[in-house]
Amino acid sequence: MKKVKKLLLVLLCLILLGCAGGFGYVHSKFRLMKDDNASLLDEHLGQDYETVVGADEDQILQMEQATSSLDEKDAVLATKDIVEDKHVLNILLIGTDERTGSYSENARGDTCLLLSINTSQDVPVLSLVSFERGMGVPILEGEYQGQYDWLTHTFRYGGAELLLKEVRECFKIDVDYYVRVNFNAFEKGIDAIGGVDVHLDEKEVQYFIDGYKHKEAKVGMNHLNGKMALNYARLREIDSDWVRIQRQREVIFSALSQVTNMSLLEINELADTVLPLVKTNLTELKVAEMLLLVPELSQLQTQQMTIPAKGTYGSMTGMGGRRLFAVDFEANSQILYEFLYEPQINQE
Numbered sequence: 001m002k003k004v005k006k007l008l009l010v011l012l013c014l015i016l017l018g019c020a021g022g023f024g025y026v027h028s029k030f031r032l033m034k035d036d037n038a039s040l041l042d043e044h045l046g047q048d049y050e051t052v053v054g055a056d057e058d059q060i061l062q063m064e065q066a067t068s069s070l071d072e073k074d075a076v077l078a079t080k081d082i083v084e085d086k087h088v089l090n091i092l093l094i095g096t097d098e099r100t101g102s103y104s105e106n107a108r109g110d111t112c113l114l115l116s117i118n119t120s121q122d123v124p125v126l127s128l129v130s131f132e133r134g135m136g137v138p139i140l141e142g143e144y145q146g147q148y149d150w151l152t153h154t155f156r157y158g159g160a161e162l163l164l165k166e167v168r169e170c171f172k173i174d175v176d177y178y179v180r181v182n183f184n185a186f187e188k189g190i191d192a193i194g195g196v197d198v199h200l201d202e203k204e205v206q207y208f209i210d211g212y213k214h215k216e217a218k219v220g221m222n223h224l225n226g227k228m229a230l231n232y233a234r235l236r237e238i239d240s241d242w243v244r245i246q247r248q249r250e251v252i253f254s255a256l257s258q259v260t261n262m263s264l265l266e267i268n269e270l271a272d273t274v275l276p277l278v279k280t281n282l283t284e285l286k287v288a289e290m291l292l293l294v295p296e297l298s299q300l301q302t303q304q305m306t307i308p309a310k311g312t313y314g315s316m317t318g319m320g321g322r323r324l325f326a327v328d329f330e331a332n333s334q335i336l337y338e339f340l341y342e343p344q345i346n347q348e
Contacts, residue, residue, distance in 0.1 A: 032275035033282070062241065063134050063323045073314030073326040075136055075148065078333040082172045085341055087120035089290070090175035091282075092164050096155065098182035103279055107182065109133070109155030109163060110234075111248060114175065116340045117300075125343045126300045128252060129336065130245035131307050136316055136324030137166050148318040160281070171307070172333045173340070177282050185277035186233070187226035189255075192273040193262070195225045196254035198247075203238045242306065249304050256302075301345050308332050 095111030098104050114129040133152040139145055142157050155163045160178050168175050181189070190196055200208070200222050208217040212231060216222075224232060233251050236244035262270065282290075308327045312335070316326035 032272065033278055033280055033287075058237075059134070059241070060322070062236070066134070066240065067315035067323045067325065070313070070315035070325075073316060073328075075138070075316065075326050076328040076330050077138070078170065078172045078329040080172050080330075080333060082168065082174055083337060083341065084174045085120070087118060088174070088341055089117045089119075089286075090173060090177070090340070091115045092160075092167055092175055092178040094155070094160055094163060094178055094180045095186065096180060096182045099184055100182075101184050101277070103180070103182060105159075107155070109152035110183075111245070112152055112163065112167070113245075113248070113252075114167065114173070114340075118340065118343055121343075124300050125345065126256075126302045127340055127343065128249050128302070128304045129307055129339070130249060130305075131167065132242065132245065132325060134241060134323075134325055135308055135313065135327045136318050137170050137327075140165055140169060144319065148316065148324060149322065150318075150324060160279075170327075170329050170333075171336050173336060177286065178280060179282065180279040181277070183230055185274075187230050188277055189274045190224075190226035190229045190251075192270050193255055193258045195223050196229050196251055196258060197221055197223050198229070198232060198250050198254055200232075204232070204235070207235060207238055208232075245306060253302065253304075301343075303339070303343060303345055305339055307336060309335050 091114070093111070093113040093115055094109060096103070096107040097110045098107050110133075112131045112133060114127075114131070116127040116129070118125040118127070131151055134150050136148040137151050137154060139147050139149060139154060139157060141162055144157060151163070151166060154166050158165075160180050164175065164178050167173065198221070200217060200219060202219055205217045205219055208214040208228070208231070212228070214228060229251050233248045234244065235247060259267065259270070308325065309332060312328045312331045314326045316324050318324040
């Protein structure tokens with residue numbers, strides 16, 4: 001019995017040391033990330049509208065063309081309650097337009113996606129949802145409260161916190177966390193995993209050859225470094241912003257595939273490289289919970305979609321005469337709920 005007790009005591013000590021070591025590891029990784037809890041709302045109040053939003057003439061023209069054939073409609077707000085489920089973790093991925101290693105208070109929102117992990121099934125489901133940045137949302141706080149503007153423009157009115165609130169309230173989705181990445185972080189992150197494989201069609205190949213002198217580009221699968229992957233993920237000139245966000249998801253899924261094939265040592269080195277490049281409001285506990293899912297990454301089922309869904313939006317005019325997609329948020333909140341919380345992939 002004495003030997004058994006001694007053995008149990010040793011095992012207990014080893015478990016405690018392992019837990020302490022695990023906490024220390026998580027803490028060391030957490031400290032690499034840049035905290036981004038501060039809202040930018042107060043910084044922008046009182047500034048002129050065009051100063052706050054900035055101008056993207058190319059996107060304005062493209063939006064006018066995209067809405068020209070749509071019926072004029074009013075946005076329909078969602079009325080259901082926000083659903084919470086302990087088995088579903090939602091994180092908003094925000095891309096901003098800085099090209100340096102620092103994050104600016106004057107940055108513009110460029111991309112908005114929702115990363116969702118549902119662990120209610122035997123095999124977890126990872127969902128990636130793109131939000132079309134030109135859809136009109138009601139500004140929920142500040143000087144322009146109640147007026148409608150592009151979803152990504154709300155970042156300039158209140159930072160990541162306001163953009164997060166817009167997605168949460170408009171679509172009634174339980175999302176409290178976000179990760180913010182700029183162009184520089186995206187490019188370096190892709191390089192850190194050794195690049196990504198994406199499929200290029202004829203128009204995309206010609207775009208790379210003519211615009212970036214990338215003579216190696218060919219129809220079919222191509223291996224892109226960070227710079228070329230960023231150009232691919234931002235490409236909309238040859239088609240539309242709707243296709244652009246599909247390209248972004250392709251890059252993300254390709255990057256995920258690369259990571260799942262890495263060794264633990266390589267993943268640790270990757271974390272040391274990438275985590276200092278992002279800004280987030282994730283808590284240390286939540287980061288620890290996510291690390292527990294790493295061993296299951298290779299078994300994840302995946303699904304993707306774009307919001308607003310086809311047939312659930314029209315055209316409207318927002319602030320400054322800006323053309324917006326008029327969204328039926330009631331319909332899209334239900335579509336999004338079923339997609340995230342009741343996934344139907346491989347359920348046979």
